[in-house]
Amino acid sequence: MRSPALFRERPKAVSGAGRPARRVSRLEAAVSSVAFLTREGVVGFWRNGLMSVAAVSSILAALLAFGGALVTLWNLQAVAARVEAQLVVVAYLRGGLSPAQREGARRAAERIPGVRTVSFVPREEALRRLEEALGGVELADAVRQNPLPDTLEVRPEQAQDLRRVAEALRSVPGVVEVTYGEDATDRLVGLTRLVRGAGAAATGVLGAVSVVVSTNALRLTVLARQQEVEIMRLVGATSWFVRWPFLVEGLLQGLVAAVCASVLWTVFYPWAVARLQQAWPFLPVLPASQVVLPLVASLLAVGTAVGLLGAAVSVRRFLAR
Amino acid sequence: MPLIELEGVYKVYPGGRVALRDVSLSVDEGEFVFLVGPTGAGKSTLLRLLYRDELPTRGRVRVAGWDVHRLRPAQVPLLRRHLGVVFQDFKLLADRTVYENVAFALRAVGTPPAWIPARVRAALELVGLWERADAFPRQLSGGEQQRASIARALANQPRILLADEPTGNLDPDTSWDIVKLLSRINLRGTTVVMTTHNKTVVDILRRRVVELQEGQVVRDEVWGRYAKPRAVP
Numbered sequence: 241m242r243s244p245a246l247f248r249e250r251p252k253a254v255s256g257a258g259r260p261a262r263r264v265s266r267l268e269a270a271v272s273s274v275a276f277l278t279r280e281g282v283v284g285f286w287r288n289g290l291m292s293v294a295a296v297s298s299i300l301a302a303l304l305a306f307g308g309a310l311v312t313l314w315n316l317q318a319v320a321a322r323v324e325a326q327l328v329v330v331a332y333l334r335g336g337l338s339p340a341q342r343e344g345a346r347r348a349a350e351r352i353p354g355v356r357t358v359s360f361v362p363r364e365e366a367l368r369r370l371e372e373a374l375g376g377v378e379l380a381d382a383v384r385q386n387p388l389p390d391t392l393e394v395r396p397e398q399a400q401d402l403r404r405v406a407e408a409l410r411s412v413p414g415v416v417e418v419t420y421g422e423d424a425t426d427r428l429v430g431l432t433r434l435v436r437g438a439g440a441a442a443t444g445v446l447g448a449v450s451v452v453v454s455t456n457a458l459r460l461t462v463l464a465r466q467q468e469v470e471i472m473r474l475v476g477a478t479s480w481f482v483r484w485p486f487l488v489e490g491l492l493q494g495l496v497a498a499v500c501a502s503v504l505w506t507v508f509y510p511w512a513v514a515r516l517q518q519a520w521p522f523l524p525v526l527p528a529s530q531v532v533l534p535l536v537a538s539l540l541a542v543g544t545a546v547g548l549l550g551a552a553v554s555v556r557r558f559l560a561r
Numbered sequence: 562m563p564l565i566e567l568e569g570v571y572k573v574y575p576g577g578r579v580a581l582r583d584v585s586l587s588v589d590e591g592e593f594v595f596l597v598g599p600t601g602a603g604k605s606t607l608l609r610l611l612y613r614d615e616l617p618t619r620g621r622v623r624v625a626g627w628d629v630h631r632l633r634p635a636q637v638p639l640l641r642r643h644l645g646v647v648f649q650d651f652k653l654l655a656d657r658t659v660y661e662n663v664a665f666a667l668r669a670v671g672t673p674p675a676w677i678p679a680r681v682r683a684a685l686e687l688v689g690l691w692e693r694a695d696a697f698p699r700q701l702s703g704g705e706q707q708r709a710s711i712a713r714a715l716a717n718q719p720r721i722l723l724a725d726e727p728t729g730n731l732d733p734d735t736s737w738d739i740v741k742l743l744s745r746i747n748l749r750g751t752t753v754v755m756t757t758h759n760k761t762v763v764d765i766l767r768r769r770v771v772e773l774q775e776g777q778v779v780r781d782e783v784w785g786r787y788a789k790p791r792a793v794p
């Protein structure tokens with residue numbers, strides 16, 4: 241018992257064997273605490289080796305499924321967007337309008353809310369397109385007079401506005417008829433909307449599943465450190481002190497799972513695209529260059545969020561007491 | 562003002578078991594108190610109220626100036642920093658050395674790292690375990706493990722040391738060592754409350770003895786013995 245006196249002294253004087261006494265600022269103490277707790281979390285991640293592997297793999301499985309849903313959703317959206325972009329309302333103009341009247345009709349069409357673009361298609365152009373569509377037949381020779389009217393091609397901002405835009409166009413002066421392939425188009429728009437909704441719902445559900453999965457995985461982690469938590473609380477650690485290492489550990493588990501999922505998807509997606517296009521060359525799939533980066537970003541974001549959330553939820557049980 | 566004070570304390574556990582009934586007790590700074598009584602008398606329960614592991618069903622508990630019975634959860638850690646608690650089963654972390662176990666407790670309350678080596682060393686020297694600082698708990702005898710857990714409880718320099726049957730798992734000689742250690746700690750100014758079934762120790766040391774029976778204080782003597790001498794009519 242050489243140093244009871246030293247022991248009994250208060251912190252400022254005890255700053256130690258040979259070390260000059262000095263004040264430690266609150267900030268300094270806080271920073272060192274955070275560093276310590278972060279290290280505790282990282283060390284825990286490694287020490288709980290097998291359990292970390294189990295947690296990471298279950299989060300990984302959930303993230304892979306989530307990535308699948310996301311990729312599918314994006315492709316469906318791209319297809320839907322492409323289909324919708326081709327939807328136009330065609331307004332036939334009365335014959336013999338003066339250029340000023342035609343311009344007036346075009347302006348009026350542009351002012352309709354929800355209209356993205358209006359393009360004037362002169363009857364000559366319409367005939368040329370028809371010839372092209374028929375495979376290069378010279379119709380100008382076959383028909384002495386061009387039977388086609390001038391038209392306005394109106395593209396709405398959103399496919400579901402087609403009907404309303406068409407209605408509005410009918411009352412534009414100079415317009416005699418409006419068509420947008422009513423029934424077929426309405427059904428198509430309904431279908432794309434359904435596809436989008438289902439994709440988004442599936443993505444949401446899989447995101448929620450990932451949270452549940454990681455909560456369960458991290459519950460094991462918390463359980464394994466029950467004794468540490470008990471002692472921390474016994475000696476007077478605050479809730480944040482107890483929580484922090486778990487949050488770090490959860491974040492790490494989520495991050496590692498997300499990195500694995502990203503690598504797998506980065507390899508798998510281009511391969512799948514190549515195989516699909518080999519089998520069905522006209523299948524409209526998004527190229528890897530457009531998918532991989534946002535996918536990796538989403539996986540990393542969701543992975544870390546899910547890890548943090550899972551840890552926060554599972555540690556709450558201990559702090560409730 | 563007493564350092565520890567209970568007033569009309571009742572503790573009824575969920576399920577209806579009455580562990581303490583109308584307990585009033587006050588302990589001054591610097592006292593050494595043996596808490597004795599048959600198994601199930603409520604000794605551990607009383608300690609748990611002091612470090613606010615449980616709340617009293619009725620009555621007041623004051624410790625080191627804190628109204629423990631109505632402490633907000635956020636303040637509980639602050640109370641516990643004034644207390645060291647020691648158990649029969651040591652509760653050491655098996656995957657850390659003795660040094661790390663003590664340092665862990667200091668870290669957990671945000672002690673600046675620069676202070677930690679000196680504090681750990683002082684605590685381990687106090688309990689006579691500095692030479693075994695790098696050993697893991699499984700490499701230590703029961704007595705040494707209890708010393709390590711006492712060092713951990715004292716590292717934060719608490720005013721009060723609560724010990725729940727600290728010698729319960731130890732042989733008589735080792736028990737005696739531990740009790741002597743606790744006495745020495747008490748002589749240095751730390752208030753000690755210790756539950757025990759160890760008659761020899763209590764009878765030789767002759768310190769204050771509080772006896773509980775079925776949740777009630779039935780005896781409180783300044784120079785007490787483990788059991789009341791047979792009444793001579």
Ligand SMILES: Nc1ncnc2c1ncn2[C@@H]1O[C@H](COP(=O)(O)OP(=O)(O)OP(=O)(O)O)[C@@H](O)[C@H]1O
Pocket residue numbers: 574575576578579580598599600601602603604605606607
């Ligand atoms: N968490 C609990 N829930 C319900 N009843 C409990 C709980 N803890 C203790 N009890 C009961 O309260 C009574 C007092 O228990 P306590 O542990 O305080 O006794 P003790 O004096 O420490 O006994 P021992 O000497 O055996 O350690 C006992 O009847 C016990 O069964």
Ligand SMILES: [Mg+2]
Pocket residue numbers: 604605606725
């Ligand atoms: Mg007990």
